[in-house]
Amino acid sequence: EVELVESGGGSVQAGGSLRLSCAASGNTDSNNCMAWYRQAPGKERGRVTSIFAGTGVPYYSDSVKGRFTISRDNANNTMYLQMNHLKPEDTAMYYCAAGSWTTVGGCRKISNYNFWGQGTQVTVSS
Numbered sequence: 001e002v003e004l005v006e007s008g009g010g011s012v013q014a015g016g017s018l019r020l021s022c023a024a025s026g027n028t029d030s031n032n033c034m035a036w037y038r039q040a041p042g043k044e045r046g047r048v049t050s051i052f053a054g055t056g057v058p059y060y061s062d063s064v065k066g067r068f069t070i071s072r073d074n075a076n077n078t079m080y081l082q083m084n085h086l087k088p089e090d091t092a093m094y095y096c097a098a099g100s101w102t103t104v105g106g107c108r109k110i111s112n113y114n115f116w117g118q119g120t121q122v123t124v125s126s
Contacts, residue, residue, distance in 0.1 A: 002026040002115040004096050009120030012086055016124070020081040022096030022117055028077055031098035031115065033107035036070065036081045038092035038122075045095070049081065050107045059107070063089070086124045093119040 008020040020036070035050035049070040051058045058070050069082040079096060099113035106112075 002028055002031060002098050004098060004115055004117035006094065006096050006117040006120040009094060009122045011123040011125065014087055014124055014126050016086050017082070017084045018086065018122060020083070020094055020096075020120060020122075022079040022081075024077040024079070024098060028098070030100070032101050033099045033112050034070075034072065034079050035097045035099075035107065035113060036079075037095045037097055037110070037113075038090075039095070039119075040092040043092075045110065047108070047110070048094070052101055052107045054101065083122070086122075088124045088126045091122060091124050093121050095119045 003025045005023045006020060010018060012018055032053040033050060036048045037045050038048050039045040048064055049058055049060045049068060051070050067085045071080045096117045097113035098115040101107055102112060
C-alpha cells in the first residue's frame with residue numbers, strides 16, 4: 001500500500017505561482033510512475049504531468065508545458081509540482097498518483113495509477 005497526501009493548493013490571481021507537494025509513504029519502491037492529474041467541475045480527470053523513475057524524463061501536457069515543473073525529492077519521498085504563470089483555466093482539483101509503467105501504456109494511462117491522494121484545490125482568478 002502507498003499513501004499519498006497532497007498539500008499546497010490555494011487561491012491565486014492569474015499570473016501567480018503555487019507549489020504543490022505530494023508526500024508518499026508505504027511501499028513506494030514498487031511504483032515507478034508518478035503523476036499529477038487535475039479535474040475541473042464537469043470535466044474528466046486529465047494528466048498534467050508524469051515522470052517515469054526509469055528515465056527521469058517528465059511528460060507535460062501541452063496546456064502546462066513551459067509553466068509547470070514536476071520534481072521529486074527521493075530522500076523524503078516527496079513529489080512537487082511548481083506552477084508558474086497560472087491561468088484561470090488551471091482551476092481544478094489536483095491529485096497526485098502513483099503507479100507502474102507498462103509496455104502498452106508506459107506512464108500515460110490513468111489505469112497505470114492505482115494509488116491516489118485526496119486532492120488539493122487550486123483556484124486561479126482573473
